[in-house]
Amino acid sequence: MIKVSLAKGDGIGPEIMDATLRILHAAGADLTFEEIEVGEKVYLSGNSTGISNEAWETIRRNKIILKAPITTPQGGGYKSLNVTMRKTLGLYSNVRPCKSLHPFVTTKHPEMDVVIVRENEEDLYAGIEHQQTDEVVQCLKLISRPGCEKIVTYAFEYAKKYGRKKVTCFTKDNIMKQTDGLFHKVFDEVASRYPEIINEHWIVDIGSALLADSPEKFDVIVTPNLYGDVVSDIAAQITGSVGLAGSANIGDECSMFEAIHGSAPDIAGKNIANPSGLINGAVMMLNHVGQSDIAENIQNAWLRTIEDGIHTNDIYDSIMSTKKVGTKEFADAVIANLGNKPKQLPAVLFEDNTPLILPKYQRRPSKSKSVVGVDLFVDWNGYDANELAHQLKKLNNDELKLSLITNRGIKVWPNGFDETFCTDHWRCRYLAKEGQELTKGKIVDILQSAIENNIDAIKTENLYTFDGKRGYSLGQGQ
Numbered sequence: 001m002i003k004v005s006l007a008k009g010d011g012i013g014p015e016i017m018d019a020t021l022r023i024l025h026a027a028g029a030d031l032t033f034e035e036i037e038v039g040e041k042v043y044l045s046g047n048s049t050g051i052s053n054e055a056w057e058t059i060r061r062n063k064i065i066l067k068a069p070i071t072t073p074q075g076g077g078y079k080s081l082n083v084t085m086r087k088t089l090g091l092y093s094n095v096r097p098c099k100s101l102h103p104f105v106t107t108k109h110p111e112m113d114v115v116i117v118r119e120n121e122e123d124l125y126a127g128i129e130h131q132q133t134d135e136v137v138q139c140l141k142l143i144s145r146p147g148c149e150k151i152v153t154y155a156f157e158y159a160k161k162y163g164r165k166k167v168t169c170f171t172k173d174n175i176m177k178q179t180d181g182l183f184h185k186v187f188d189e190v191a192s193r194y195p196e197i198i199n200e201h202w203i204v205d206i207g208s209a210l211l212a213d214s215p216e217k218f219d220v221i222v223t224p225n226l227y228g229d230v231v232s233d234i235a236a237q238i239t240g241s242v243g244l245a246g247s248a249n250i251g252d253e254c255s256m257f258e259a260i261h262g263s264a265p266d267i268a269g270k271n272i273a274n275p276s277g278l279i280n281g282a283v284m285m286l287n288h289v290g291q292s293d294i295a296e297n298i299q300n301a302w303l304r305t306i307e308d309g310i311h312t313n314d315i316y317d318s319i320m321s322t323k324k325v326g327t328k329e330f331a332d333a334v335i336a337n338l339g340n341k342p343k344q345l346p347a348v349l350f351e352d353n354t355p356l357i358l359p360k361y362q363r364r365p366s367k368s369k370s371v372v373g374v375d376l377f378v379d380w381n382g383y384d385a386n387e388l389a390h391q392l393k394k395l396n397n398d399e400l401k402l403s404l405i406t407n408r409g410i411k412v413w414p415n416g417f418d419e420t421f422c423t424d425h426w427r428c429r430y431l432a433k434e435g436q437e438l439t440k441g442k443i444v445d446i447l448q449s450a451i452e453n454n455i456d457a458i459k460t461e462n463l464y465t466f467d468g469k470r471g472y473s474l475g476q477g478q
Ligand code: NAD
Pocket: 012, 068, 069, 070, 071, 072, 073, 082, 242, 243, 244, 258, 259, 260, 261, 262, 263, 264, 265, 266, 267, 272, 273, 274, 275, 276, 277, 314
């Protein structure tokens, strides 16, 4: 018997979890559950992580988690426990199928059947943020080659295994050439190993617009963490409701299954939430642990219930719905339909739904890395970049010379425009002569000299080349 760590969550969590557990039990799922205390109560009891050590132990022992949505309390700087769990447990792949149930659930997109494969461990979700000046805060966007290779390979392997024809990548690499540029580059590399699967790339803004307008043109979408979060809510919502889609968070060791939506505090405790997202998450879990027959039975009973027009408030429609039901009654109807198949919607047949296990990431040989300069970030509340440049040139030394000043990324010196709005946050680039070997100590000299000249240096960022290729962006307008 499979032991599952169970988190009942916050808001609508306990209601939709109760509905899901009753269905699992009625269908004869061979599972036992060990409940863990996580989320709002734990945060508010003074544990700023939202999870106790005992809960971690249970999770690591059982390896499979079924989790209802968790509320991250606003204010107080609490970190999202969802993100903490995904990252701590190495759940790198977040798989979110969004399929329309036309004509039984009202949607403008009858043909939609999209799977979003969202990168789950990095990007802006590193949550590394700093206030650096009175006026400017920053958030670090971290994208790694292993992160990209793992998620893109997962998307292609998923497409191969489930007979999907196309994998689309969304990035914003026209702007973020290093971070999103790496994701796109890895996508192209990995795609070339799967010639039988069509591949394409869209800039995320127009890609999302196309997805919202014509989702039938998409099949599998792979994308970095933040875009994946946004795009999967859009995709679920346009099938009829954000309450319909389930989600699997997959790692090498552990996996976690949930709904894609949040804890919906606005409807909590009213018995009106749609439990379908968590039910679908539980179906993915059953497949993952090798109980595909039970998964199939539940999914077909759920489809039949939807087809019967027994609908919760979020998908209720006066034409196609026959009965508006609450969360509990919806679960009762699914239980009553166990053993039945949908009559018009295609019944599911889960043949080979065993987990996808990718080979472990192999680190590549290191490239030749040379330091060629430094970006010195400065807090200065003047406005005239020429005046700042005058002060900053005093920091020049025999190897490093001031070459550029930008403000929020746009070049303001040399030859800046008076029209450019400037904040109190300046990036000041010191470069070594091209081809000259830079002594790292010269960067320390720049910092020391900044202190001596009363320049408020917030931070530095070394500038490197890798195998001779520039590893940093130019200033906008440079
Ligand atoms: P939400 O998804 O909870 O709600 C957005 C809207 O969708 C609300 O109007 C809500 O009533 C509706 N909705 C959501 N699920 C529904 C369902 N099953 N049935 C019917 N209607 C449903 O998003 P939010 O309001 O932005 O977030 C609320 C809380 O959830 C926040 O604390 C957030 O941090 C948390 N959250 C948790 C998770 C997670 O645990 N995986 C994911 C997203 C948000």
